[in-house]
Amino acid sequence: MRAGGPTPEASPAGPRRGTVRELWPSVLGALAFRYAAYAAMTAMALWAELRPAPSLPDLVLSHVPYLSLVDRENYLIWLAAYLPLAAALLLSDAGRFVRYTVSGGLVSLARGATIALTGLGAPRPGPARQALQQVDFWSAFGELLSPLGVFRRGAIAVHLGQDLFFSGHAATTFLLFLYLRDRRRLRWLALASHLVVVASVLLAHIHYAIDVVGAWAVTFALYVLREGWPAPRAARP
Numbered sequence: 001m002r003a004g005g006p007t008p009e010a011s012p013a014g015p016r017r018g019t020v021r022e023l024w025p026s027v028l029g030a031l032a033f034r035y036a037a038y039a040a041m042t043a044m045a046l047w048a049e050l051r052p053a054p055s056l057p058d059l060v061l062s063h064v065p066y067l068s069l070v071d072r073e074n075y076l077i078w079l080a081a082y083l084p085l086a087a088a089l090l091l092s093d094a095g096r097f098v099r100y101t102v103s104g105g106l107v108s109l110a111r112g113a114t115i116a117l118t119g120l121g122a123p124r125p126g127p128a129r130q131a132l133q134q135v136d137f138w139s140a141f142g143e144l145l146s147p148l149g150v151f152r153r154g155a156i157a158v159h160l161g162q163d164l165f166f167s168g169h170a171a172t173t174f175l176l177f178l179y180l181r182d183r184r185r186l187r188w189l190a191l192a193s194h195l196v197v198v199a200s201v202l203l204a205h206i207h208y209a210i211d212v213v214g215a216w217a218v219t220f221a222l223y224v225l226r227e228g229w230p231a232p233r234a235a236r237p
Contacts, residue, residue, distance in 0.1 A: 023094040030101035037105035041112030042144045045163035046137060053119030053162055060209035061123055064202050071204035075151060078169050078200070081193035085176055088186060100179040103226055107171050110218050115163050122161040123205045166214035167207045173197045174216055178223045 020027060070077070090097040140159040143149035150156055173194040180190040201207040223229075 017093045018095040020090060020094045023098060026098045027090070027094055027101075030098045030105075034101045034105040034108070037108040039145055041108040041115075041168075043141060044112035044116040045160055046141055046144065048115050048119060049160060049162050051119045051162075053121040055121035055123060055125060056208065058123060058208045058210075060202060061205055064205075066124065066205045067203045070200050071206065074169075074200055074204045074206060075156065078173070078197055079151070081173055081197050082176065085180065085186065085190050085193060089176070089180060092183075096179060099226065100175065103179075103222060104172060104175055106222055106226075107175060107219055108168070110222065111166055111168055111171065114165050114214070114218070118165065120162060120164040120208070122164070123208060125161065164207060164211050166218055167201055167211040168215075169197050169201050169207070170194070170212045170215035171219045175219050175223060178220070178227075 086097075086100075089100060140155075143153065143155040144159060146155070173190075177187065177190040177194050180186045183190075198212055201212065202209070
């Protein structure tokens with residue numbers, strides 16, 4: 001390597017780019033870690049759901065109207081904002097996707113810990129605590145780990161209402177923006193998608209404003225620890 005210049009393989013995000021075919025074991029491993037971290041976070045959130053917690057006043061929500069349609073379709077809005085951009089990252093740079101996915105798993109673990117540490121009641125109390133009293137922990141846990149349970153049967157709305165600080169919707173889309181911030185064609189789309197998701201959680205009144213601010217702070221801190229700022233860390237083997 002010439003002094004002062006990057007290697008040809010180094011991408012602006014640190015690790016060299018690679019294809020899914022080249023890096024499929026790493027991709028599968030990262031996805032498995034991400035799912036395991038999500039499961040751990042879900043278990044902590046479900047445990048915290050059994051603890052009574054008060055609803056709190058919120059300066060932003062007091063001025064934001066509640067839209068029932070956005071509330072009903074909130075997870076589909078997140079899915080539409082998240083999946084295409086995540087797929088674009090995977091197909092264009094599998095190496096960066098691996099790092100992004102591992103970072104996402106770490107964010108999930110941090111979120112589970114903060115939910116378990118302090119109980120917050122939902123801005124609009126729902127049926128979650130009553131539902132948990134009618135089913136056992138493991139049945140609810142299985143539903144929350146199932147994509148069909150989440151997106152077809154509304155398991156999150158049924159079983160979770162106090163998984164608030166910090167917002168997973170805001171964290172996942174903000175992290176994706178950070179990993180796409182040097183892509184001219186995708187960064188603005190990623191930012192716009194993130195802002196739509198933030199607006200949706202506030203319009204649905206499923207998060208306090210502080211949950212969004214906390215998502216930005218924790219996600220940015222973890223990203224900087226892994227990738228550096230403002231320039232990404234040097235390529236890793």
